[in-house]
Amino acid sequence: MNATFVLYDQMTALDIIGPYEALAGHPQVRPYFAAARAGSVRCDNGLTLQADVGFDDLPRPDLIVVPGSSRWRRALEDEALIAWLAATCPTAACTVSVCSGSTLLAKAGILAGRPATTHWAVRDVLAAHGAIVSTERVVIDKDVITCAGVSAGIDMALTLAARLWGEPAAKTIQLALEYDPQPPFDSGSPDKAAPEIIAAVRTLLTGA
């Protein structure tokens, strides 16, 4: 299967690297790292990734992985990206997004009236673009899987791996990644974090 990992300027690297690390090593996967144009893509915390291929030169994807960005407003104005998602996602067997990546799918018309999720701080943005917002960590709706912020891409990818290749394959990937999470704090969701922590992150990500 051709798996397209979508890259764009100011994206969040971990959004794509979580699913990439879980999926791209599988012998059935041919990974493509693609952007509107081939070349360097600068992530929102300074790392540069390489887009090996431009959208126009990409073989038809079976799987599309769409990352989010802390500069999600800017990403929503990326017309080349939105147009490509609108044209291509309906032709893929499966489209998945991480974090605010789902707002891009929604703007591309992929999520109209469909259940989906996103980073908790931009749930209203996802709703404003026509999706039915869920607070689940991973939301599966037929050919589209969306998930919560940044690190949720790892949980999503293991779920997808089980659907594609069966539970033993997914468990093998989990053990290879030694994904036995032990966060030192319990502050990973707005249901658990202190109000001042929630306010700090909301300001960081939305300016509100």
Next chain:
Amino acid sequence: MNATFVLYDQMTALDIIGPYEALAGHPQVRPYFAAARAGSVRCDNGLTLQADVGFDDLPRPDLIVVPGSSRWRRALEDEALIAWLAATCPTAACTVSVCSGSTLLAKAGILAGRPATTHWAVRDVLAAHGAIVSTERVVIDKDVITCAGVSAGIDMALTLAARLWGEPAAKTIQLALEYDPQPPFDSGSPDKAAPEIIAAVRTLLTGA
């Protein structure tokens, strides 16, 4: 603080991206993505990262982050990398490794007789290079922090963030990453996975 994220050919991307995403956005951090020579670095599952600077042109690091590789034998033969680690880690306030990155630190002489950990499948390799191997997920020994395989870098980085900037800052990072892990399976450590899953990963990573 100058934070050097070490890159090398055939490294595992998530090993570096987990800590990067947790640490590089902090206002006190100046991130440097460095390899023996500036330029492209190809990861073990096909993604290309950009090393913006070569080791010779790097300002003195306060923090060094060292990733592992599924091709860890090849990495252990990387003399330029090992020599740089041996010369530079003792000058940094803090050195951290993810996954088999600790075997590189051990080969560089940084871990002789010191407690450390690594990916579960290469614990014997770490021991053979002189470290006292722990099975904890994150091991702190004065200026050196090592952690378990791949995804453990996120747990390690949150622990480090709390030491550097205090618990509220670390909890803010955790919430920004929405790191409220919900793995769909419980197969993330050799204590939990089925024997045939353990055997499959061991073969994949060690050929044994």
